[in-house]
Amino acid sequence: MKNISKIGIGCHKLQGGFEKKRSYKIICAALDKNINYFDTAPRYGDSEILLGEFLKGNNEVIISSKVGLSPLNLSRLQKNQSYFKREIKLLMKNNFQFAKRYLNNKLKKRYEESIVNFELNHESIKPKLILKEIEIRNSLTSSLKNLNRNHLDLYFLHEPEQYANIDEIKGFFTTLKDEGLIRFYGLGFHRSLNDKDNYDESFITLSMFNEELFYKNIDKNKNSFSIIHGAMSYYKFAMNQNEKNNYTSPMDFLDKLTLMHPNKTFLMAPSNEHQL
Secondary structure: OOOOOEEEEEEOOOHHHHHHHHHHHHHHHHHHHHOOOEOHHHHHOHHHHHHHHHHOOOOOEEEEOOOEEOOOOOHHHHHHHHHHHHHHHHHHHHHHHOHHHHEEEEEEEEHHHHHHHHHHHHOOOOOEEEEHHHHHHHHHHHHHHHOOOOOOOEEEEEEEEHHHHHHHHHHHHHHHHHHOOOEEEEEOOOOOOOOOOOOOOEEEEEEEEOOHHHHOOOOOOOOEEEEEEEEEHHHEEEEEEHOOOOOOOOHHHHHHHHHHOOOOOEEOOOOOHHHH
């Protein structure tokens, strides 16, 4: 995709309620850093609505959303509880070393378990679900309304392994593209891709970072564009200190990855504007 920034924002942490002001600050900081790509989904709570409110009329920004997982409809109470829980953790982490170590170790364990589970389980998933055209259209209509847009730059099928009619879904996406409702379409994975993944080349892929991306010449198709998420989690939880010493900061790590892979965009999901 032309003119897309090499670093994008994964929007699952952008929420409303007490977190709305913080979410807007993240969007502002991203724009100030010339980041023009935001990846959202109905599954990500308020993020579509927040992007729609803040970016309405800004046609320079590239937005992707998804279909395939049901929306996450949290109550105002649940959103506010999440906010206070996060704020307490941040307060503890910033003021007590034992809390910082405990929380970092907990996140590291969660990261390692989730990576292992995805890698072990995805091949055993048997596609059972059928996604109908009317379901895709209804979801897209809702996303466009939330985002205050008349088309999406990129539309992903969320967790494609669960669907048995990928070829038919491609046909639906092609129709939506011909109608001008989407510009590109793709497949959004929570795992890294491997040699067994032979999806139609018309799909742009969004997949998990893996260490093979440290090697410059692994792409099968040098001209193909793809989006990678999870690089920052890898930096935080999978690299040892000696490996981290090769980089001056997390952003230096991302910058070097983008130089190695000019046809990829790497997503980060900041918790606050200062992480940008």
